[in-house]
Amino acid sequence: MAIASKIQSCIESSSWIRRMFEEGARLREQFGAENVYDFTLGNPNVDPPEKFYTELRNIANAPAAGIHRYMSNAGYEESRAAVAAHLSEHASSEVKAAQVLMTCGASGALNVALKTMLNPGEEVIILTPHFVEYKFYIENHGGVPREVWTDRTTFQLDVQAIEDAISSNTRAIIINTPNNPTGVIYPAEALQALGEMVERKERELERQIYVISDEPYARIAYDGHVVPSIFRFVNNSLIVTSHSKDLALPGERIGYLAANPAMTHVDLFMEGAIFCNRTLGFVNAPALMQRIVAKLQSESVDIAAYREKRDLLYENLVGMGYSMVKPDGAFYLFPKSPLADDVAFVRAAQKHNLLLVPGAGFGAPGFFRVAYCVDIEMIRRSLPAWKALAIECGICGA
Ligand code: PLP
Numbered sequence: 001m002a003i004a005s006k007i008q009s010c011i012e013s014s015s016w017i018r019r020m021f022e023e024g025a026r027l028r029e030q031f032g033a034e035n036v037y038d039f040t041l042g043n044p045n046v047d048p049p050e051k052f053y054t055e056l057r058n059i060a061n062a063p064a065a066g067i068h069r070y071m072s073n074a075g076y077e078e079s080r081a082a083v084a085a086h087l088s089e090h091a092s093s094e095v096k097a098a099q100v101l102m103t104c105g106a107s108g109a110l111n112v113a114l115k116t117m118l119n120p121g122e123e124v125i126i127l128t129p130h131f132v133e134y135k136f137y138i139e140n141h142g143g144v145p146r147e148v149w150t151d152r153t154t155f156q157l158d159v160q161a162i163e164d165a166i167s168s169n170t171r172a173i174i175i176n177t178p179n180n181p182t183g184v185i186y187p188a189e190a191l192q193a194l195g196e197m198v199e200r201k202e203r204e205l206e207r208q209i210y211v212i213s214d215e216p217y218a219r220i221a222y223d224g225h226v227v228p229s230i231f232r233f234v235n236n237s238l239i240v241t242s243h244s245k246d247l248a249l250p251g252e253r254i255g256y257l258a259a260n261p262a263m264t265h266v267d268l269f270m271e272g273a274i275f276c277n278r279t280l281g282f283v284n285a286p287a288l289m290q291r292i293v294a295k296l297q298s299e300s301v302d303i304a305a306y307r308e309k310r311d312l313l314y315e316n317l318v319g320m321g322y323s324m325v326k327p328d329g330a331f332y333l334f335p336k337s338p339l340a341d342d343v344a345f346v347r348a349a350q351k352h353n354l355l356l357v358p359g360a361g362f363g364a365p366g367f368f369r370v371a372y373c374v375d376i377e378m379i380r381r382s383l384p385a386w387k388a389l390a391i392e393c394g395i396c397g398a
Contacts, residue, residue: 006139010136016343016358016361017361020040020346020355020357021040023350023355024036024038024040024355027350027353027355031353034378034381035353035381036353036355037353037354037355037378037381037382037385038355038374038378039354039355039356039357039369039370039371039372039374039382040355040356040357040371041371041373042180042245042331042332042371042373043250043373044244044245044248044250044301044331044373045373045374045375046248046301046302046305046373047248047301048247048248048249048301049247049296049299049300049301051295051296051299052247052249052292052296052299055291055292055295055296056288056292059288059291059292067287067288067291068287068288069287070283070284071284071287072274072284073274073275073277073278073283073284074100074101074102074270074274074277074284075100075101075102075256075284075285075290076102076287076290076291076294077097078291078294079102079290079291079293079294080097080098080100080101080102080256081097081100081294082293082294082295082297083097083100083102083256083258083293083294083297084096084097084099084100084258085297086297086298087100087229087231087239087258090226090228090229090231090232091229091231091232091260091261092229092231092232093231093261093262094261095231095258095261096261098267098270099258099259099260099261099266099270100256100257100258101256101257101258101270101273101274101277102254102255102256102284102285102290103240103242103255103256103257103277103282103285104253104254104255104282104285104286105242105244105250105253105254105255106214106215106216106240106241106242106244106255107133107137107242107255108253108255108277108280108282108285109240109241109242109255109256109257110134110137110174110212110214110240111137111140111141111276111280112257112273112276112277112280112282113172113210113212113238113240113257113273114137114138114140114141114143114172115140115141115276115280116269116272116273116275116276117171117172117210117269117272118138118141118142118143118171118172119142119171120142121142121143121144121169122142122143122144122169122170122171123143123144123145123146123167123169123170123171124138124143124144124145124146124170124171124172124173124174125146125147125148125162125165125166125170125172125173125174126138126145126146126147126148126173126174126363127147127148127149127150127157127162127173127174127175127176128147128148128149128150128362128363128364129150129155129179129181129182129334129359129362129363129364129367130147130174130176130362130363131176131180131181131214131362132361132362134174143171144169146165146170147363148161148162148165149161150182150184153325154184154325155179155182155184155325155334156184156186156190157175157186157190157193157194159190159193159194159197162194162197163197163201166198166201166205166209167205168205168207170201170205170207170209171209171210172209172210172211172212173194173198173209173210173211173212174212174214175194175211175212175213175214175230176213176214176215177213177215177217177218177227177329178215178217178218178220178221178227178327178328178329178330179217179330180217180330180332181332181334181357181359181362181364181367181369182325182327182332182334183310183325183326183327183328183329183330183331183332183333183334184325184327184328184329185221185225185227185328185329186228187228188228188232188233191228191230191232191233191234192233194211194233194234195211195233195234195235195237198211198234198236199234199235202236208236208264208265209236210236210237210238211230211234211236211237211238212237212238212240213230213237213238213239213240214240214241215227215239215240215241216241216242216244216245216246216255217245217246217329217330217331218241218246218329219245219246219300219303220245220246220300220301220303220306220329220330220331221303221328221329222303222306222307222310222327222328222329223307223328225328225329227329230260231260231261231262234260235260235262235263235264236260236263236264237259237260237263238257238258238259238260238263239257239258240255240256240257241255241256242254242255242256243255243289243293243296245301245330245331246300246301247293247296247299247300247301248301249289249293252286252289253285253286253289254285254286254289254290254293255285256285257273259273305376306331306372306373308376309331309372309373309374309376309379310327310331310333310372312376312379312380313333313370313372313379314326314327314333316383316386317333317335317370317386320386320387320390320395320396321338321390321395321396322335322336322338322386322390322395323335323336324336331371331372331373332369332370332371332372333369333370333372334359334362334364334367334368334369334370335367335368335370336366336367337358337359337366337367337368338390338393338394338395339393340366341365342358342359342360342365342366342367342368343358343360343365345358345368345393346358346368348389348392348393349368349389352385352386352388352389352392353385354382354385354386354389356368356369356370357369357371
């Protein structure tokens with residue numbers, strides 16, 4: 001075999017993603033791009049805020065000596081301090097620059113966190129429906145993913161189910177709020193209940209269990225919702241995040257990991273994380289982006305534009321008979337599949353030139369994901385196709 005058998009089987013099991021893209025390309029070719037409604041990708045179609053370009057120009061117009069050199073593996077002090085100041089606004093105690101590591105996106109931060117904490121065979125609890133890549137990241141570092149469903153009607157935390165899954169082999173729990181794919185935000189009371197349970201289990205099992213809060217959509221929250229800081233509720237907690245979504249910079253690979261100042265052995269954890277950032281081969285987060293995001297900690301893309309898209313799609317789909325939780329944040333809908341088989345439903349949708357992702361891809365068969373970080377005109381143009389599909393599936397009268 002030319003490549004590792006494990007990678008070969010990963011490629012095979014995710015080949016449906018490739019087939020979906022191929023089908024999308026075929027439909028565009030056949031019907032023209034404007035007649036194909038692609039809701040598959042969480043790739044923001046908006047531009048970064050104007051201030052991003054101002055800061056970029058400022059650096060390009062007056063490049064200081066050494067700005068392209070290696071720096072500390074943890075990142076620039078000014079960037080870490082800016083992030084720490086931003087996080088301190090919501091945390092219960094001051095976050096210091098020493099507790100922040102600049103990373104290559106939230107993906108980089110997750111991999112660094114997992115490599116730092118996992119011994120071979122230790123379990124990491126992930127909450128279904130979950131971001132596709134978590135399993136791969138956990139397995140990258142010898143860990144074992146353990147899936148636990150959120151509440152199947154609200155997609156909120158099921159703290160009892162998480163508690164039932166914790167064993168003397170559990171090292172971490174990953175939560176993601178606002179959630180991809182469901183769009184739910186976990187309220188303060190839910191995080192408090194989670195924190196109390198985890199800290200009780202830590203005492204009982206005499207081991208450190210981390211809660212890793214993956215928050216790249218934290219600033220994309222609607223209707224006055226705010227993502228409460230996990231640092232207020234769980235001492236052994238980490239925030240991993242990025243500016244891929246809130247500043248629309250996914251191609252620039254800039255994010256960070258922050259450890260709760262109250263974490264047991266926090267200095268040792270950060271020392272380990274900085275070492276892992278280096279030895280995973282990231283070395284350091286991109287220098288130019290670190291300098292820019294240091295100046296943009298209070299900025300975000302136009303959230304009102306995302307809300308308008310959510311409202312347009314949510315209200316129309318519900319009116320047609322689709323059923324779903326109204327999302328509080330992020331830019332996804334996760335409706336129930338009108339057909340019991342979500343893969344068959346996604347295939348039926350393709351016949352109407354609607355490209356969607358089956359829930360099975362998130363560990364949640366019976367649902368499907370719609371990414372609405374797309375042009376609003378495409379959403380409007382797609383509505384007749386949604387209606388025809390609803391009629392075909394029998395959830396809507398003609
Ligand atoms: N976590 C979640 C829940 C995501 O949806 C994504 C990207 O879509 C990531 C992490 C990775 O983001 P990044 O581009 O910051 O690596």
